[in-house]
Amino acid sequence: MTQDLIARAEAWLAEDPDSETREELAKLIESADVEELAARFSGTLQFGTAGLRGELGAGPMRMNRSVVIRAAAGLAAYLKAKGQGDGLVVIGYDARYKSADFARDTAAVMVGAGLKATVLPRPLPTPVLAYAIRHLGAVAGVEVTASHNPPRDNGYKVYLGDGSQIVPPSDAEIAAEIDAVASLHDVPRPESGWEVLGEEVLDAYLARTDAVLTEGSPRTANVVYTAMHGVGKDVLLAAFARAGLPEPVLVAEQAEPDPAFPTVAFPNPEEPGAMDLAFATARRTDPDIVLANDPDADRCAAAVKGRDGEWRMLRGDEVGALLAAHLVTKGVTGVFAESIVSSSLLGRIAEAAGLGYEETLTGFKWIARVDGLRYGYEEALGYCVDPEGVRDKDGITAALVFAELASVLKEQGRTVLDLLDELALAHGLHATDQLSVRVEDLTVISDAMARLREQPPTALAGLAVTKAEDLTEGTEQLPPTDGLRYYLEGARVIVRPSGTEPKLKCYLEVVVPVGSADELEAARAKGAELLAGIKKDLAAAAGI
Numbered sequence: 001m002t003q004d005l006i007a008r009a010e011a012w013l014a015e016d017p018d019s020e021t022r023e024e025l026a027k028l029i030e031s032a033d034v035e036e037l038a039a040r041f042s043g044t045l046q047f048g049t050a051g052l053r054g055e056l057g058a059g060p061m062r063m064n065r066s067v068v069i070r071a072a073a074g075l076a077a078y079l080k081a082k083g084q085g086d087g088l089v090v091i092g093y094d095a096r097y098k099s100a101d102f103a104r105d106t107a108a109v110m111v112g113a114g115l116k117a118t119v120l121p122r123p124l125p126t127p128v129l130a131y132a133i134r135h136l137g138a139v140a141g142v143e144v145t146a147s148h149n150p151p152r153d154n155g156y157k158v159y160l161g162d163g164s165q166i167v168p169p170s171d172a173e174i175a176a177e178i179d180a181v182a183s184l185h186d187v188p189r190p191e192s193g194w195e196v197l198g199e200e201v202l203d204a205y206l207a208r209t210d211a212v213l214t215e216g217s218p219r220t221a222n223v224v225y226t227a228m229h230g231v232g233k234d235v236l237l238a239a240f241a242r243a244g245l246p247e248p249v250l251v252a253e254q255a256e257p258d259p260a261f262p263t264v265a266f267p268n269p270e271e272p273g274a275m276d277l278a279f280a281t282a283r284r285t286d287p288d289i290v291l292a293n294d295p296d297a298d299r300c301a302a303a304v305k306g307r308d309g310e311w312r313m314l315r316g317d318e319v320g321a322l323l324a325a326h327l328v329t330k331g332v333t334g335v336f337a338e339s340i341v342s343s344s345l346l347g348r349i350a351e352a353a354g355l356g357y358e359e360t361l362t363g364f365k366w367i368a369r370v371d372g373l374r375y376g377y378e379e380a381l382g383y384c385v386d387p388e389g390v391r392d393k394d395g396i397t398a399a400l401v402f403a404e405l406a407s408v409l410k411e412q413g414r415t416v417l418d419l420l421d422e423l424a425l426a427h428g429l430h431a432t433d434q435l436s437v438r439v440e441d442l443t444v445i446s447d448a449m450a451r452l453r454e455q456p457p458t459a460l461a462g463l464a465v466t467k468a469e470d471l472t473e474g475t476e477q478l479p480p481t482d483g484l485r486y487y488l489e490g491a492r493v494i495v496r497p498s499g500t501e502p503k504l505k506c507y508l509e510v511v512v513p514v515g516s517a518d519e520l521e522a523a524r525a526k527g528a529e530l531l532a533g534i535k536k537d538l539a540a541a542a543g544i
Contacts, residue, residue, distance in 0.1 A: 015184040018065040019057035047175040063154045072106040073187045074178030076113035092120040092129030094296045095257030096147040098539035102144040112188030118195040123231045125297030131205045134163040148268035148294040157489035164391040165365035208389040209239045212289035212397045219245045221406035222287040226251035226278045229258040230295030279311040293395040299381035300395035317343035317432045320377035326405040328353045329470035334374025341507040342379040345430040428511045431527030445504045448542040457541040461533025462486040513524030
């Protein structure tokens with residue numbers, strides 16, 4: 001077994017084009033570190049509906065140039081099999097370790113396979129790549145990013161020519177082509193032949209951002225902004241300048257791209273502590289709102305000053321509802337859509353406005369495909385306010401629209417919190433929370449899911465479970481997915497393994513009727529109490 005493992009590692013080493021990972025692997029072979037070699041050669045990094053994502057390092061279970069070249073060769077073979085072998089593939093990348101190398105390798109493989117390839121001019125937000133695919137008439141796009149994952153990770157996100165991320169069966173068909181790549185020596189990688197784009201593609205994206213705001217709308221909101229050590233700053237500042245919004249005050253310590261993400265444990269605005277520096281800047285400068293992007297700027301977080309004077313993050317569901325309400329006042333038409341794990345408040349806002357509404361599986365790859373989509377959001381800080389321009393979440397245009405909303409409210413002498421109160425009065429208080437468990441051992445997740453399937457809860461926090469759905473079987477509206485959904489009296493729970501991180505995620509929502517403004521505080525207290533009870537009982541039922 002050990003000899004077989006070392007033989008596989010040596011065969012991989014012989015093909016590895018990267019001096020860094022070659023050196024790393026050679027040391028593991030020399031020291032016969034069986035445990036570490038087994039971890040890296042126990043299989044291959046799976047190409048799923050988010051493409052690839054994993055820790056950087058040598059071997060088929062890590063992100064490295066060998067894995068990326070195989071992925072690119074598989075994508076090229078898939079495109080050729082679909083009759084698109086002479087098409088254009090556009091490639092973007094973020095500022096993480098190895099991102100530029102992975103982008104260049106992808107371009108070389110595409111050109112070697114007979115396709116055309118263009119690469120964005122420098123590290124740019126993921127939505128610029130999603131926009132460029134349709135703008136340039138490409139047959140596919142690749143974004144090298146691990147979004148908000150830890151510094152040691154990188155990833156490889158694939159879009160097809162409609163500008164949205166791949167969904168089944170395309171992912172399985174591409175994965176089969178990747179598996180069919182016998183040797184890297186069989187993959188031609190010329191030294192040149194692809195184009196590096198100039199600023200014109202970014203200029204076209206920025207010109208498109210103007211369309212998300214209403215002509216003549218107030219543009220007065222003062223903003224503190226953090227790029228979270230990612231690639232959002234320059235594009236967001238340019239978009240705000242074009243819009244005539246005040247220049248945001250930057251969180252200086254997090255303004256420039258830095259793949260080490262030195263000031264945060266996880267570069268995700270949702271994670272505890274990630275917004276501390278932004279709040280410190282806000283306390284010094286007293287803006288109207290705080291905005292944040294994640295490192296590849298496809299997500300947008302917002303924070304406001306509470307009535308107690310302390311800054312607080314808005315939940316993704318709160319921002320989702322606020323943007324929806326603002327779009328309704330702007331007179332938009334079309335369909336509002338969200339994933340099943342997001343708040344049901346969106347459906348109530350859409351219904352009251354006479355707009356269409358759809359629920360999809362988790363991920364913008366599904367939301368973006370809704371017919372007639374006008375606005376889509378996901379509770380994990382993803383918002384699509386311009387589906388004609390970007391068929392994916394876009395943290396730049398979402399920030400613009402949120403700043404416009406804050407400006408409108410400011411001119412009216414109202415606040416974001418006032419609007420949230422009004423939505424609660426109109427539709428009931430929708431309180432949401434998450435029970436999220438990060439694991440080292442993935443069997444913890446599969447065991448929890450099995451336990452819930454074998455012994456589904458009959459009540460949570462004293463609320464009877466009125467309906468339980470195993471989503472692996474699919475529903476009339478949804479294709480199959482690994483998840484469980486429970487409906488309770490005045491509440492809803494969804495449990496699913498994360499598609500991008502080693503996490504079990506449980507999404508909780510309670511709806512508390514509110515008769516008058518005087519009842520809001522009590523309704524919030526009741527909502528918080530019910531959520532805490534559901535969280536406790538669900539954790540016990542799942543054994544986590």
